[in-house]
Amino acid sequence: MSNSAQGAATHNPSNSVARRVLTETKSAFKTTEFYIWLIVSAAILIAAAVTDNGDDGQGFGAAQAWQYVAVVTAAYIISRGIAKAGTHARDSNND
Template sequence: MSSATTGTSHRDTAIDVQPRRRSAETKAAFKTTEFIAYVVIVLGVLIASIVVDGNGNGDNGAAGDYFRADRAWFYIVLLTIGYLVSRGLAKSGSRDSSDA
């Protein structure tokens, strides 16, 4: 005697229950080494703009100041652009696990 098959197997009727990791972010921004390096370098630029002057005696005389505040803030803007680009590259390389 032959047994009739219904066309479904045990594999088709089993429910696949696997936990899925849903993450769209690589890592929190403040936990990355890029952020720590960014903050340290920005503080270094600000401290350097306060300390450095043109005559070498440490006072911030306006006549001898060759690392003015506008130049320091320009460097900070460049650092910020670099940090944002590096974060964008890091996020673009991550996969969204909800994309099956």
């Protein structure tokens, strides 16, 4: 089989069965979740920077902003784990 056709299927000469090569989900940088996480995290930090913390202590400070960014990041990591839960790693010929 030529190198250009190896990505679609591999041929096993011992039993003449063509197998499809499975690939994982898209990389994180190619997903919309990554860009949404980036925008939301930036928006949280910008909101904390421009919001006055006030004398009454009810503003939106840096500590609270970073806590929200941590929560959003954890949610993003969990969503990526769920997205990859049903996929298989790349198939190899060493079965």
